[in-house]
Amino acid sequence: MPFLPELAAPAALSEPLPGGKVRCLACAHRCSVAEGASGVCGVRFNSGGRLMAPWGYVSGAAPDPIEKKPFFHVLPGARTLSFGMFGCNFRCDFCQNWEIAGVKSAARLVPGKVSAGRLAAEAAAAGARAVISTYNEPLITAEWGAAVFAEAKKRGLRTGFVSNGYATPECAAFLKPVLDLWKVDLKSFDDAKYSRVCGGRLAKVLDGIRLIRAAGFWLEVVTLVVPGFNDSDAELHAMADFLAGLSPDVPWHLTAFHPDHLMADGEPTPPETLYRAREIALRRGLRYAYCGNVPGGAGQDTFCPACGKAVVKREGFSVRSVLLDGGGRCPCGAKVPGIWS
Ligand code: SF4
Known part of the structure; x- marks a missing residue:
C-alpha cells in the first residue's frame, strides 16, 4: 500500500525501466x-509505471535560528523557517526524529496540507531569511523541496537542506537553481558501521559530500559523536583528513549525542570528547571546527584564520557578536568563507 498516495505528484527525479519498473534518481x-511497490524510503512509489513523490504537505514547520541547523557560516543570527515531511532513506539506530522518519510510526501522524507558495509566504511574513528542508531526509522529497525553494527565491530568501548526503549528480543538478546551502551528516568513517547502523554505504556518502562541494553549494558537515561508535582517535582522524582534503574551509560540527531510539540506553557524549575531536580537526588542518550540544559557548566561536580574532562569538544558538563585514572580511582584512549577507 503506497504511503499517503493522495499527497504525491509525479517525480521528476526518475526514469522508466523495462517491464513497468522505474528507477528513482533522488538518492544514491x-x-x-x-509497479505498486515503494523504494527503500517508503514514500516514493510506482503507480502505473510512474514514480510518485511526496507533495503538498509538511510533517511540521517551525521558526529556528540558523545556528540550530547548524549553519555557522551563513547569515549569523538569522531566523529560518524549518519544514519537513515523512520518511527516510536511512534507518539510523540513534535517529532523533524516528517518529517522522519511519513510515510505520509516521502513519499515526497527521500531515499538514499546504502549498509551496503559502509556506514560502509564511516564512517571509515571519521574518525568516532562509527556508530549510529538515526533520526528515530532504533528498527523498527533493521535488517538493525544490517547489518551496523556488517560491522562497521569489521572496529573496536563502534555501537549505539538512541531509545525510546520499546525493546523486541528477539530484544535485535538479536542485542547483534553487538550493544554496547543504548541511551533511558524516556519521562514521567505517563502511561496516554505516551499513549496519544506518543502512547506507560510506563510499556513497563521501561521493555525495564531494559532489555537493564541487557543485558549488555552501557545505557544512556535522558528526554526531556517539561514545563507543565513532569517537575513537583513529576514526576522528580519518574523518578530519577526508574533510581537510576536500578543503580546510569546510566547517565541521562535532555534536553531542543524547540517548534516543534504539540507542536509548547509550551514554551521552561527554563535553571532553567533543573538545578532543575539535583539537584533532584543527591539528589535521581544518580551520573551522565547532562543538555542539554542549553547555556554555566552548568551541562554538569562529576565529579569523589570519589574525586569530574571534570574529563570530556564539553561545548555544545565540550569536553574541559579529566582527565580519557583509563580505565576510575580518577587521584585519582576511576573508572567512561563507555567506554573510
Ligand atoms: S529516494 Fe532513495 S530510497 Fe527513496 S525511492 Fe528514491 S532512490 Fe529509493
Whole structure:
C-alpha cells in the first residue's frame, strides 16, 4: 500500500525501466521500483509505471535560528523557517526524529496540507531569511523541496537542506537553481558501521559530500559523536583528513549525542570528547571546527584564520557578536568563507 498516495505528484527525479519498473534518481540507493511497490524510503512509489513523490504537505514547520541547523557560516543570527515531511532513506539506530522518519510510526501522524507558495509566504511574513528542508531526509522529497525553494527565491530568501548526503549528480543538478546551502551528516568513517547502523554505504556518502562541494553549494558537515561508535582517535582522524582534503574551509560540527531510539540506553557524549575531536580537526588542518550540544559557548566561536580574532562569538544558538563585514572580511582584512549577507 503506497504511503499517503493522495499527497504525491509525479517525480521528476526518475526514469522508466523495462517491464513497468522505474528507477528513482533522488538518492544514491537508486531504487528500481516495481509497479505498486515503494523504494527503500517508503514514500516514493510506482503507480502505473510512474514514480510518485511526496507533495503538498509538511510533517511540521517551525521558526529556528540558523545556528540550530547548524549553519555557522551563513547569515549569523538569522531566523529560518524549518519544514519537513515523512520518511527516510536511512534507518539510523540513534535517529532523533524516528517518529517522522519511519513510515510505520509516521502513519499515526497527521500531515499538514499546504502549498509551496503559502509556506514560502509564511516564512517571509515571519521574518525568516532562509527556508530549510529538515526533520526528515530532504533528498527523498527533493521535488517538493525544490517547489518551496523556488517560491522562497521569489521572496529573496536563502534555501537549505539538512541531509545525510546520499546525493546523486541528477539530484544535485535538479536542485542547483534553487538550493544554496547543504548541511551533511558524516556519521562514521567505517563502511561496516554505516551499513549496519544506518543502512547506507560510506563510499556513497563521501561521493555525495564531494559532489555537493564541487557543485558549488555552501557545505557544512556535522558528526554526531556517539561514545563507543565513532569517537575513537583513529576514526576522528580519518574523518578530519577526508574533510581537510576536500578543503580546510569546510566547517565541521562535532555534536553531542543524547540517548534516543534504539540507542536509548547509550551514554551521552561527554563535553571532553567533543573538545578532543575539535583539537584533532584543527591539528589535521581544518580551520573551522565547532562543538555542539554542549553547555556554555566552548568551541562554538569562529576565529579569523589570519589574525586569530574571534570574529563570530556564539553561545548555544545565540550569536553574541559579529566582527565580519557583509563580505565576510575580518577587521584585519582576511576573508572567512561563507555567506554573510
Ligand atoms: S529516494 Fe532513495 S530510497 Fe527513496 S525511492 Fe528514491 S532512490 Fe529509493
